[in-house]
Amino acid sequence: MxxxxxxxxxxxxxxxxxxxxxxxxxxxxxxxxxxxxxTWRHQIAHFKDRFRCIAPDQRGYRGSSxxxxxxxxxxxxxxxxxFLLADALSIAKFTIVGHDxxxxxxWGVALGGQHxxxxxxxxxxxxxxxxxxxxxxxxxxxxxxSQYIRGFKDPANDALIKDEGLxxxxxxxxxxxxxxxxxxxxxxxxxRDWQNRDAAFGMINYYRASPMTVPxxxxxxxxxxxxxxxxxxxxxxxxxxxxxxxxxxxxxxxxEGLDEIIDDLxxxxxxxxxxxVPWESPGKVNSAMEKFLAR
Numbered sequence: 644m645x646x647x648x649x650x651x652x653x654x655x656x657x658x659x660x661x662x663x664x665x666x667x668x669x670x671x672x673x674x675x676x677x678x679x680x681x682t683w684r685h686q687i688a689h690f691k692d693r694f695r696c697i698a699p700d701q702r703g704y705r706g707s708s709x710x711x712x713x714x715x716x717x718x719x720x721x722x723x724x725x726f727l728l729a730d731a732l733s734i735a736k737f738t739i740v741g742h743d744x745x746x747x748x749x750w751g752v753a754l755g756g757q758h759x760x761x762x763x764x765x766x767x768x769x770x771x772x773x774x775x776x777x778x779x780x781x782x783x784x785x786x787x788x789s790q791y792i793r794g795f796k797d798p799a800n801d802a803l804i805k806d807e808g809l810x811x812x813x814x815x816x817x818x819x820x821x822x823x824x825x826x827x828x829x830x831x832x833x834x835r836d837w838q839n840r841d842a843a844f845g846m847i848n849y850y851r852a853s854p855m856t857v858p859x860x861x862x863x864x865x866x867x868x869x870x871x872x873x874x875x876x877x878x879x880x881x882x883x884x885x886x887x888x889x890x891x892x893x894x895x896x897x898x899e900g901l902d903e904i905i906d907d908l909x910x911x912x913x914x915x916x917x918x919x920v921p922w923e924s925p926g927k928v929n930s931a932m933e934k935f936l937a938r
Contacts, residue, residue: 644680644687646700651727653720655708660698661732663691669734671725672698675743675769677809677837677846678919679705681829682742685925686932694936697737699728701745703845705836711844716852722751726760736760738936742767742921744849757880764878765932767885767920770897772873773904778896779857780866788892791816792857795850809837809846818891824923881907883935885928887920888912909935 646658660680670690674682680698687696700707702724703716710716725748729737739761741749746769753764770778778785794800794816803811825833837843882905888895895912902908911931916924 644684644698646680646706649699649728649731651724651731653723653727655702655710655724655727657699657702657708657724657728658706659700659728659732660687660696662687663693663695665695667693667695669695669697669729669737671729671734671737671739672696673701673725673739673741673745673748674698674704675741675745676849677813678743678833679836681832682745682919682921683740685922686740686929689925689929690932690936695734697728697732697734699724701748703848704842705839709839709841709845711841711848713848713851716845716848718748718751718853721748721849722755725752726756729760736762738763738765740765740767740932741769743769743918745769747772753880753882754875754878757876757878761880763880763935764882765885765935766882767928768887768890768893768918770893771901771904773875774897774900776855776870776872777866779855780870781864782894782896783860783864784894785896786858786864787860788894789857790860791818792850792855793859795847796857801844804843804847805840808840809843810834812843812847813837824917824919829922875904878905879907881909881935881938883909883911883931885911885913885920885931887916887918887924888914889916890918890920892918 644660649657649659672683679700683698703709739749739752746766753761913924913927921928
């Protein structure tokens, strides 16, 4: 997939895949950590005959702008990039599609732009912000699976990143990877990407700038008395949530309660599949999106 350089009004430059008819309905695909636009290679190939498929390498990744300060990665800036990207490409309305961290950003894009700019949302294995933090407090499995985030946020690991790139930190902290699930050539490309030190800190800054709190395993399993969750509106646009049920990082309990905060919700469960559902089970993802987009 060829990319083009797009300058946003905030000065950020993104490398972007832009395939399909320019006047077709737009799908904006957001990849997660620690991948790239290629997360969506199977979906873009499938839909580009009928949709304009936009897939950026988001800020901090690969050849896109990689500011090094943590505050450059707060959620408002990451969400703002997507609206500015749509502006730069003269896209008035679009469907937002996101996985993992891209899904977290997609939730924000959908909540902030519903009806005005965002017509539909497709979220793959990315927890809703109103549900995820509560699970981190109360659900032992989610808290245990998320302990790596504490390591990502810890500046004591900066020396490791400088010495070994992102690979060193991933080997130290992540216990839920399934390396045999990815094609060898794709994994080799990612390993090369992870050696870029500026990109490594850009990617880690997504976690460091996030307001999420991951308690230690020995802390109480209860919502703190003074906890005030994110003040978010009801999501009213059509929303498809695709969830791989063998995700070792995000258990299926993240689906519980979605029907109370999303008016028009479709859930597609994908069995025998791990976290990286867009490329681990592309046929099922494409089929679910096909039905949803045809509504």
